[in-house]
Amino acid sequence: MGPDAVLGALVAELLLETNMDRPQHSEARSGSIRTFGVACLIMLQAVTPVFAQIELSGSWGARNYSDALSNNPGPRWLPLDFMGLPLNATGLWRGLIYSPSTISMPERICSFYPPIYMLMGPFGLKIWNETEPRNGTTIAWHINGWEDRGPTTIWMDGRAHPSENAPHGMSGFTTGQWVDDVLTTYTTHMKAGQVRKSGAPNSDQVTMTTRYFRHGDILTVTARIDDPEYLAEPYYLTRTFQLDVLPAIRTVGPPCIQGDEGVAEEVVPHYLPGKNPFLDEIMKKYGIPPEASLGGAETMYPDIRKKIKDKYKAPEQCTYACGGPGGFPLRLQ
């Protein structure tokens, strides 16, 4: 019996017994009991999931306006571009030894990304709900998977997260509740991976709190990413989606066929500490010094500009990934 059922049975029993006793008691006393019961109900509703306040079902096309510039139409990430990422010293250390060839390891070609990729990647969302067959309440919201991201199930039935000994899956484990009109979800049990394609790591201890705001045909999704291993502060990502009629987004992505991308089995590409050849890549291309390009919590805030103003020198001509559509360079005027 769930908590709602327990409450219902108790209220029914209490009211029934109160009514039976009523001739012997004052109306005021039984009235105060009812008031107390209602108060308890209100208290419970404040902490119990409220089901399906807003309709989220449909195909939501990606509108890559913000925090999606690592994909079309924005530039690809350059190696060691950690700007605006609150990496701690350990996270930076991992980022600096990362080799882009890692993703060509036979074991990793089809391993892809944790659910954070919903906000990192360029793809739209297909969302639908699963209902309890007798009363129609939403048990779970489902968000499609893709070739490089697992499907997300958002459990709305109040179930607990699995134990620390349970496996960590490509999709993680997500529970949700409505807070006003915002679906708020919490994801644990994710796999280790990358929080940014430039090599910034996420650990398997990472968690994600995601909020889905619907404003008419626009869906804004924000995520707070907490990683006790590699982030000094929470990292926030935001993406925008728009309700599309056509084309309908599929519920699953294409299959992945493992090919040979040139890295032999049992070989682990990486750089030794202090020997990453791309350390000054951002400086050479954009004139941005390592104090900013290598990330850290302070690079999330505007004051970083003051710190680097004497070291930053804009290149005479931008030649790579200058923000134009499709990654075409924009020349400075």
Add this chain to the structure above:
Amino acid sequence: MTALLSFQKIFRRAGLFVGVCILTLTVSLPLARAQQAASSVEVLQVRPNFYMIAGAGGNIAVQIGSDGVVLVDAGSEQAASKVVAAIKRITDQPIRYIIDSNADADHVGGNATVAKAGQSIFNVGTEPLGGQAASDMTNGFAATILSTDKVLMRMSAPTGKVAEFPRNSWPDEAFDRNRKYLYFNHEGIDIRHQPAAHTDGDSIVFFRASDVVVAGDILDETRFPVIDIAKGGSIQGEIDALNRVIELAIPPGPFSFAEGGTYIIPGHGRLCEQIDVVDYRDMVVIIRDIIKDMIDSGKTLEQVKAARPALGWEKRYGSTPGWTTDNFVEAVYKSLKAAK
């Protein structure tokens, strides 16, 4: 008087109601962030016929079928009775085999108690098969304890010496080859000796139909791998053994967005999939390469430790009492120096 009793009755009910409200509030918290284990021993279902018992020392694998129960490891001596109780809660089949993945006390300490709670395959009905000889061979018709001969030698002792473990916990079926196999509960069970990984006596156990690999302490999700050089462990043997686990396991694909594939039960910590072992192997290889580079450039052990070659994983794996980052770095350093 009647009014007073009724008043008390109302308040008693109200009190009950308050209590249940508080209880209900507690259990209905919508985003409970972790499932609390009912006791110190947790049973996780891996497959319909396969379980992992955690919290009893090392992890224990449990395969169940009409032939009986096969365990990989028995946990610690202290937790043995809880392990037996946990197994009885999930099946009434007798424990037939315990396969020891190594000779550490947190994996074999429960051998005697758990084996005694089981029943040898030489005792299949009301009449034991083989009489006294079989009884002597099977620890009194207890479940068979199977391991590499290295495990048997570490647990026992030559005549006149004191053994580390009591006799009834020693393996009674030991093998000295690279491979041993059983066909039990309608599936092949492939036991592969890894000669120099965590120790010199480690076994990887592959349950073919269940598609579960039990890695023992070759894979430890709670700490850096314990490379026990004094007991024959080595960094290269550890990497080789992790590669064997990866080789045996298959990830989800071509539908890569699906969950699952082969499950791997580590010696400690959470249930894994192939990519988790790849992550762990990569970590060990990278740290090995960093330390090797420093040795090649003439760095001493103290200089290597001071350079923090495992920094990227220290917080995740390096704070376990008894096996710290420094312990691991030192083991890798000594293993590499010894191999030169």
